[in-house]
Amino acid sequence: MKRKITLTFFIALLLICAGVFFSKHDTVKYKSVLNRNGVSEEAIILKTSSKDTLIDGLNQLAKHPELSFRLHFISKKNPNFSYFYSQNENLKLPITSGRNFSQMDFQGVTPFVIAGNNVKNIYKPQEQAYYQLNGSYLPVIGTLEADANSKINNHIFVSISPNFPTTAYKEKIKDYKIILDGVYQNKRALTRTVKTAFSSKKTVSSANKINNVKQKLIEKNSVLFLLLLLVTVIIAILNFNLLVPMKYLINHSELEGDLRKDFQVGIVFQYILYNLISFGASYAFIRRFIVIINLGQFSAFFAINIAISIGLAGYIFFAKKRRTVKQ
DSSP states (O other), X not given: OHHHHHHHXXXXXXXXHHHHHHHHHHXXXXXXXXXXXXXXXXXXXXXXXXXXBHHHXXXXXXTOTTOOEEEEEEESSOTTEEEEXXXXXXXXXXXXXXXXXXXXXXXXXXXXXXXXXXOOOEEOXXXXXXXXXXXXXXXXXXXXXXXXXXXXXXOEXXXXXXXXXXXXXXXXXXXXXXXXXXXXXXXXXXXXXXHHHTTOOEEEOXXXXXXXXXXXXXXXXXXXXXXXXXXXXXXXXXXXXXXXHHHHHHHTOOOOHHHHHHHHHHHHHXXXXXXXXXXXXXXXXXXXXXXOSOHHHHHHHHHHHHHHHHHHHHIIIIIHHHHHHHO
């Protein structure tokens, strides 16, 4: 009994440690994203010197409404200013008041603004705040704020749409750093489409060039994957050591018939109970005390370990028994 409790405790402890590392990974990675003005590590920078306007490029992309992506147009003169366009994708921003951009904002004829809390030139005559751009006052729909030293606190996001009047919005492609982000499917084909729209012949795959934010070791997905894989292997080994004595008891039981079946069911139930305690208690602890941004991914990690535990039990309890009968 003491051995079983010890193994169960170590399984729960390993799962909690995985949760702590997953939380740290999420936090550091999210801070880096905010320091890059919402641009993820997987983003692609398009190299182009096209004299066409941003609206010309967006009109080309509007012909493909099925595509999903985000586009940042960061001003080369002012890195704290960017136009933002999204198609079937959302930009996660730490909004403290107001709202985030919606897909309707990228289809209208009026731009909207989300400004960092450190932005000074915000005009607020009454309830509605405005940001002055090229002689026009644009409505500020949201304010964002991150850590005190986060660069996103100084940033201004302005929505842009292919439906903007070309007579009023003549911003040239060559004056902006174009960043393609939020691509999760058919990345090569989509990148080719976006490159064509903005007359780009070359791309840079490192988003570290944005605000000179370098990726830390702890936020690399490969490091997280290897650590979670190690935890999974150790949990499988601990469960194996939990199962072997149980299998030994079943094989060396002198019970026959229904009594033997009941005894086997009881042993299997014990294993299920110990795993329910380790997985259930650790998951409840993590949800209560540890902040995880990508909870879906972490829940998938839990589900995979549960599946492996069940598969291991099936193999130990049943597969080997059938092999013995055949002999």
